[in-house]
Amino acid sequence: MAFAAFGIANAKPQSTDGPSPATDTASDQSGSHTDDPLPSPGAAEALPKASAYERVIGNFPVSPSLFPIVNQRSGWLRRHGTIVQFDNLNEFMAAVTAPTPGHGYRQGSSNAGQYALNVLTDWDRLLGWSGFTTHAVVVGRYGTTANRMFGDWLAHSQETYGGGGNVVVHLVMAYGEQHLLEDRLAIAAGRMAQLSDFATGSLFCTFMNNSFCGRPKGASDSIYYSSYPSSVWAARVRFRPLRRDIYVQTGVYFAEEGIFSPARNRSGFHLSGAYHVGEIFPVEVGWQPNFRRRSGEVAFPGHYKLGFAVERVTRDENFLDSLGNPYSESGFSAARSNGSWSSWFLMDQRLWTSRKHTKTGLSLLAGAVLNSPKTALRDRQFYAGLILNGFWTSRPSDTIGLAFSYMHIANGVQKTEERLLMQNKPLPYRATGVQTDAEVIELNYGFPIGRAITMEPDIQYYHHPNGQRNLRDAVMLGFRSHVEIF
Template sequence: MWGGLSAAVFLLLGHSAFAETPSDPPAPEGRTASDQTTGETDPAPLSAGAAELLPKASAYEDLAGNLSAPPSLFPFLNDSHGWLRRHGTIMQFDNMNEMMGAVTAPTPGHGYKQGASNAGQYAVNIVTDWNRLAHLQGFATHVVFIGRYGTTANRMFGDWLAHSQETYGGGGNVVVHLVMAYGEQHLFQNRLAIAAGRMSQLSDFASGSVFCTFVNNSFCGRPKGASDSAYYSSYPASVWALRVRGRPWRRDVYVEAGVYFAEEGIYATAQHRTGFRLNGANIVGQIFPVEIGWQPTFRRPSGELAYPGHYKLGVAVETMARSENFLDTLGNPYADSGYSAARHSGSWSTWLMMDQRIKGSRINPQGGVTLMGGVVLNEPRTALRDRQIYLGATWKGFWAARPSDTIGLAVSYVHIAKGVQRTERILLAAGKTLPYRATGLQTHQEVAELNYTFALGRAVTFEPDIQYYHNPNGQVNLRDAVMMGFKSHIEIF
């Protein structure tokens, strides 16, 4: 794949269907989160693309001839013989909408309420093969614009850790928001790809194509724990970046590394409301992620059914200083001393992720039962979530009359860093305001989701969804919450 531009292209073009949802990055450690209003969301077009096997170079001598768009309401725009395709371009426009509401009543006494809300986005994705336009073989550009609307319902009952609607946040409340704009050059018969421009770190690293079978931000785009740092750019936020991905040994193993120039306030509207503030004036340091992945395809002896899998291990290291979540500059608890929290350089995040199809489907060659699971660990001195563990399963192609229908079930466990817990205990005893919008001690949270996705015609999908929150916001003092709703996706062209 990843030398395979068409696979990356297809996943990019269909990215809103696989989009991940935004969620608010944590507030600066040791402070309240009252000024945080945005979130992070990401369809992970590149990481998902990296999950595909490397095709033979000959298949991409004419990229434009191999570009493919998903089925749409108005397919003429991207017709294989149309004007856009003849000029090496595909342009996709789609809409995703998510409605969720709480079935259960919230905890009284905190101003919370039982209610529902709607959130969604429309997206324009453009991929251009410059071999067709300027004879630049192996070079393509990717540009993504979105507009977002609505809000997420989980905040109504006091949760700020896992947005019930992954499409919420980060869009700046403007008609057009620039998500990404970058070029990618493929070399050495597609064994090496170099990308540079405005890019989202968590679209390239710690991401995948199975996550956005789900709606909750605990899973969609990437496990939420992987985006615990407010400096990690996650769809729809982007920064200046360079990423190199290669397959030096074999076609089903890739290694990728990059440098992402972290900016202050990438989810805030002051500098990044439209996404077009490109001067880099807020750059405060660099993030260096590295990931190695294996994508085996196991087959039955008959060769009829294939069982693809994706396994990845990665780490990201930051150069900028971040506030510690417990100690001050003198080594004492800052919640007690009144001094500023100490600054810690070299924060890190690491992840181990997998998904594997374990059962095929004779009804749908692309279907079957797929298991996913993984662990995310974060630097405990600066993190809000110091670890996350998640498990899930999807089942597609189980009903002959509806071969594309899919059932999804996933569970996430998030642990709050010990330093955050110790700080909050001190603040609670003193009757002071807690960080992270907490109204009680934060310890751990579990989120479970069950959904069913089915098609309405060739370009519309509908997904009824149930979510369960144990310890909303990681707080044992808040009642568990049950939410019900749906996600719809329309591929317009």
């Protein structure tokens, strides 16, 4: 029973977005980030009954691949408690509409992608260490994102862009996890990403836009929130004290300066902690119900998450200086806040499931993120989406996704930019006008080709790119492909 990662068995490649930068310089360095093919085990699904536990690494289902021999059940790796997966995710986007003239923007297209190697090891099979597993992920990334061509720096059209250092091998995470008390208790430590454990979900990466994929973008508003593909030293505890479908998790993540910066941590192997600047303490409570039909058949799974994170990191405020005056007018630096916070409520629920094909159904996802208005760029985000599997009866694996996101820019940011604009001074966050709110709509259709390739044509609509009303709305067309190599 070493491996309670039953949720991983159902996981598609997933992405997680990186933070929004606090300054223009950081913006250029970090980017948005993502694709977590194997999210942290344990919180994706409710645990089965205790009688179902066994050494599951030997029977662990892996995604169909081009070379299934690597992870075959009777193979050398599986017999030695190890699963090795390698895949490629590629995303292409092109702007259909012309950008706003006068700012140096252009109409164009771009391609971005990543290949990822994931290694899961069950140490019960190797050394008889019951309940202990390790998880290591490395990636390589290439390309750039198309939304910056028309002036948007808030939500990347290709979520897999950035953060990977644009190197051949970038360490994403490497940690160990001990499962105890029939897997009701899980303790993990090592190089981990906070936003791969908290405020995440299994359906977000049905979508390509960074407003949704991995998690709602507002949840990563701080540059100190570690997110795939960058990690920090951390420890996390997840416990299911009363019911197996309810968990409580918390942890400590040691925030580092420049974790998304190629200048400081290009390869991801900077492990000394020399840039440690504080700690982040997230807490999340989750409920994972499996509602049944009258016949007793499980048909309507859901996930509900409520969380809060407190930062012990010094950050710039977005409006006032240390004397309580607008820093944009006083000439002094922005006040430094000794702490900040973020909160979230996330849910997804299967609304309808076909009696003929269990994969066919309609799911709703929705949620809200609220951040400290003194330090955030986005002080709140609301989103909703629908995912329909099996639109065609003969193709139950095809997926249609439609999602909408609303992001509000903090009032302090708006007031600062208004004052700077009147003084003809440069604006923060790469803005060319006052930022107020931004909306993104995405529609896509995903379908498998053979056993190991998935294609997803995609259309995105940006209303108020970069949160600016002085920029034209933008329409983008593109596609995503995913290949499971082994």
